[in-house]
Amino acid sequence: MGYPASYVDRLIRHEGSYLPMIRYALRCDRNHDFDMWFADSATYDALAQGSHVACPECGSTVVEKALMAPGLAKAQKPQQMSNTPAPRDIAKMITEYRAKVLAETTDVGRRFPEKVRDMHEGVIDQAPIRGQTTPDEAKALLDDGIAILPVPPEPPKEN
Ligand SMILES: [Zn+2]
Numbered sequence: 086m087g088y089p090a091s092y093v094d095r096l097i098r099h100e101g102s103y104l105p106m107i108r109y110a111l112r113c114d115r116n117h118d119f120d121m122w123f124a125d126s127a128t129y130d131a132l133a134q135g136s137h138v139a140c141p142e143c144g145s146t147v148v149e150k151a152l153m154a155p156g157l158a159k160a161q162k163p164q165q166m167s168n169t170p171a172p173r174d175i176a177k178m179i180t181e182y183r184a185k186v187l188a189e190t191t192d193v194g195r196r197f198p199e200k201v202r203d204m205h206e207g208v209i210d211q212a213p214i215r216g217q218t219t220p221d222e223a224k225a226l227l228d229d230g231i232a233i234l235p236v237p238p239e240p241p242k243e244n
Pocket residue numbers: 113114115116117140141142143144145
């Protein structure tokens with residue numbers, strides 16, 4: 086449940102490195118509620134502000150975080166949406182995010198599918214890891230409700 090088809094398609098076609106990720110409940114400007122998975126709030130902000138997060142029902146890219154549970158509603162302040170960065174800044178944010186991911190996660194290589202599954206099942210402690218999967222392995226993890234995210238690719242070099 087919960088993955089827009091286009092997103093999963095992109096995810097499973099991406100061969101390379103993956104990360105475990107967290108879920109956000111989102112709502113578009115036509116009040117459709119949906120869930121999507123992101124590595125962290127910085128990734129969400131970069132993608133949403135670049136209009137890369139679309140409502141699976143109506144395609145609107147005017148999307149904001151919905152509240153995860155009614156009990157949290159009072160404590161939450163509205164998100165700052167005023168200072169929308171320019172596309173160049175989004176590219177920079179993604180580049181910085183990639184550097185942060187590489188700096189803060191341990192590369193477990195081809196053992197990633199096994200490790201992330203063990204973490205999901207509580208066999209081993211949660212830890213920030215990255216590693217490689219095949220598209221089939223990525224799809225199997227998603228099918229089992231284990232969310233993973235492609236590590237952002239290296240940006241093209243400017244000439
Ligand atoms: Zn919508």
